[in-house]
Amino acid sequence: MAAVNQVYIAIIGAGGVGKCFLSQLQALAARRPSPKLSLCYISTSRKALYNVDYSPVSLDGVTESLAASTQAPPPLSQVIDYLASAPAKVILVDNTSSQDVADAYPLALSRGLSIVTPNKKAFSGSYKLWQDIFTASATSGAKIYHESSVGAGLPVISTLKDLVDTGDKVTKIEGVFSGTMSFLFNSFAPTEGQGGKWSEEVKKAKALGYTEPDPRDDLNGLDVARKLTILARLAGLPVESPTSFPVQSLIPKELEACSTGDEFLEKLPAFDQQMEDTKAAAEKAGKVVRFVGSIDVATQQVKVGLEQFDRSHPIASLKGSDNIISFYTERYGSNPLIIQGAGAGGDVTAMGVTGDLIKVLSQIA
């Protein structure tokens, strides 16, 4: 009894990005009468909302209904069973950053569920998981899209895929992949003027909400390393994991053991001179220092850390917390293809997910 011209949407995660996505989904469902988009499942880590007979959950006031729900989310394997038996095609939207959900992608895809997600863990974890995901998708025909796993809604993944799929040879990818790092270095080492003390800039960024609750989760470079892992793999390099290449951490060794982010921030000023020296060395060469990631495809070198750039370089003149990603390819020659703009934030991240959803709809509906 397959429903005609209807697609079920199942959503895991209703946090910052999840809420923005829900609002975009409501608008999308209202704008596009066909195919009819029906919510058949939504859950947070503690609550779930769904009907065993697949009658749709209303999108109106869904956040409130979910908060009022007394259902706990079933184990993931049961959720996948439920979705795979739905009387229409299903798109699973994973708006979490959970490794557990990511680990279930191969099963979900093999059961015919398409997936759209900003969750980096699925694509930057073990290389085996990466292979399992794309093998399951190729075998079952279920789609998987993850634009927002790098640069939020910026067309980074889709552009790289287009370059590769049309036969261009990507030689190098370089950029600023963290909104937090972008903001910190644009303030700490501006192209014009002096900039503040490193520890002060970190405090300011935290106060403005540009860092994780514990700023060390940004300063350790792992977030950038995860994004580089994804892009390197898409460019054809079998990168084993985000810890299998050099990643420079900006956490002083002595502060790794701090038990809280607050303790870390308190002790950070004692290490300001290290960053001052780094900035001064760049200035002496007429340059500014930036925290970048780069992939050299020919030599298979991936690295994350501080680099010096001419003040007129697009990476140096970035603004605010913007990301910038430069693709050097055979076809584009010496001037790279550059994508630039906000690389974080609920709305733009959700936009990447919604865009992916529309792409999947165009293929399965």
Added chain:
Amino acid sequence: MAAVNQVYIAIIGAGGVGKCFLSQLQALAARRPSPKLSLCYISTSRKALYNVDYSPVSLDGVTESLAASTQAPPPLSQVIDYLASAPAKVILVDNTSSQDVADAYPLALSRGLSIVTPNKKAFSGSYKLWQDIFTASATSGAKIYHESSVGAGLPVISTLKDLVDTGDKVTKIEGVFSGTMSFLFNSFAPTEGQGGKWSEEVKKAKALGYTEPDPRDDLNGLDVARKLTILARLAGLPVESPTSFPVQSLIPKELEACSTGDEFLEKLPAFDQQMEDTKAAAEKAGKVVRFVGSIDVATQQVKVGLEQFDRSHPIASLKGSDNIISFYTERYGSNPLIIQGAGAGGDVTAMGVTGDLIKVLSQIA
């Protein structure tokens, strides 16, 4: 007797872009065994190659076979009849810049032929043609993609569509949309140094192959106006035609009547002072002059012409013949989403066409 897992490709045009596309198509067909891509028709303005029984034309050495062909291309309506009766789905690749071919899109689409093309004429001609094209596509379900109609292979059209489709509000689009104009102004009014005389830069650009055979075809601004028309319509403005908004021509009135491009170039130095004055006025304000197009969505203002920019502005610091397109939207706030890179050239233009072909394949095959 529909062939399983086979898609027919029909190509009109085998010039600069057409040849690059053929080479990319060969590589694509070799890389992707499924669906099988079969060339069922190819033509230039004077020759054609096809078999009435739809047996495929070999992609190997197709340029030579076409040159040796003694068949003339049938009238477009007959070509569409032939393709609409093919025993598999057909994607028509229009690699011309012909208005006649563009005018046939509504018929082709209504007969179920999907279209991919870099041909600007279809989308920047009359607003009625634009409406007819997209109505025909919506009605028949045949796809139409034209990434390379603006910025060659740069992801300009797809990004704008994603912004609009996901519900973002585009407030302004601004950029350098002509590789020729980019090269001319980056040389004539560089952010550092002096730059040459205007007429000398135009001659140099022509010698390097950066202009049309008659440079006036670049300097009249119409090429940029066509691209602006396309983007404005995608952003929701019902722009009537590329001549329905202000377009500044850089051809001195007195030289419009020159009978040849060479005569124009000979007489251009007498008008260098006008451009010198423009450059000096910008310099006095600490700025540089650039030839840009802009769309203000709220006020529905579209315009093309000279504008002044701070030296640190991304539009001012563009390199070579690169294009840059900035999308200002509600979600992206004050810092726009920026796409930058080569916006002309056979390989990158063909890449946009090949990318579109892959997108259509994912939806129809």
